[in-house]
Amino acid sequence: MNFIKQVMLFIVLLLISGCKKTYPEQKHLFPEIVLSDNDRILILAPHPDDEVLGCGGIIQKALEEKLPMSIVFFTYGDNNQWSFMVYRKRPVVLPKAVQKMGLIRHDEAIAATKVLGVNSNQLIFLGYPDFRTLNIWYSHWGDSPPARSMLTRVNKVPYSNALRPGAMYKGEEILKDLETIILKFKPTKIFVSHPVDHNPDHRALYLFTRVALWDLKEKITAELYPYIIHFPKWPRPRRFVKNRQIVPPNALKDKIKWQENLLDSTEVKVKYEAIKKHKSQFEVASKLLLSFIASNELFGDFPVVILDQKIDLPYSLNKSEMDSTNIPEELTEEETNLFVGIENRYVSLEGENLVLSIETSRSLTETVSLSIYMFGYRDDRSFGKMPKIHINFSTEGYKVFDKGKLLTKHGLKIVQSRREKKILVPLELLGYPQIVLTSARTYTVKIPLDWVSWRIIELPK
16 A cells, blocks of 8 residues: 555656646746746836836746736836837827827736736726836925926826826825835835936836835835846847846946846746736837847845944945946946046945045046935834935035935035045934935036946944
């Protein structure tokens, strides 16, 4: 009898192993993301199509394992004028016409996720302004007026099929929506856009998500898996390549603990079919979109920088984090000659001051400015009421702003040379934060030249 049981057990094990998916032409380049039976998967997409590009394989796996899953779209993608013109075969400039394109992208998202196996009741559309959400992050808080969309010309969610039609384009409203969704859905794994992504909406969604999770840390514990879509000269080649495995950008390869999700041939095919449903984008950017139809998906985040007050040493946030040789193609020859990149930034504590040092490749010019951002967070105070400091350097000196308002009294101490700015920022000015979020950029007029990713600094309690 025991022998018969052993034979039956052996047959069952063979059947189970035969059902398990294999990846014959692939090998793991990085640790694998494993979805467990208790997982609840939340996908956060800045625009319709990012859900497929960044997480098409994860979505399929979650559905196959019958895990609770929801997909949230931050914007309707209603600011992509070039793709709209190609799609419509004529310029699309009137606000109502642009909103119609937003509704088209909404419907494309439903069609694309249906190919992946998602029901429309698993989708949530927020409707915040495409290409303006980072602007909201910078300065539209508290008593500041709401942001205004560039093309739709509205300052609140105009779509009746959004989660909250009429929500004002302000930071508190975005946090309210994200925290409501997270608290209700209770995700264990959140897949979101990356802070190093070159699209501002992608960076903004990451930042708002981080703050929402800090606000909810006593109620929700979720792992964060950021994915990159927009980065210079990546991925290469810009086309579909059979059996291709994507590797991280060279500048970030060793700075982030990467993880990956492998896709089998069926999952790759489904992801390919899904991205084609985003017709308005596929017609104009098929090569870029198809470069993400690969046999793996990458996820990873920068480590939090932890400062110990007893150690007064600089912590480098970004040695070659961004490649300052990637001069924007849209610059004129004259502007290219004035290009100023960011080489390094360091952070340390000196007494009651947070010290940030920025080194640029060249000194600033009459047309090139440097902006440094430092936002404080405390768990016992509304983030909307916390200081959001912006320091703007030019050849004429510097100005300090909080949520876009000029400060005449700030207590900053500046030590600067031709290429380096050392800023001593009183912790009081930052609201005596537990956490600081910081970034920097150079720009000419309104054209960005170089920038470094937002990074998170944890201060001593």
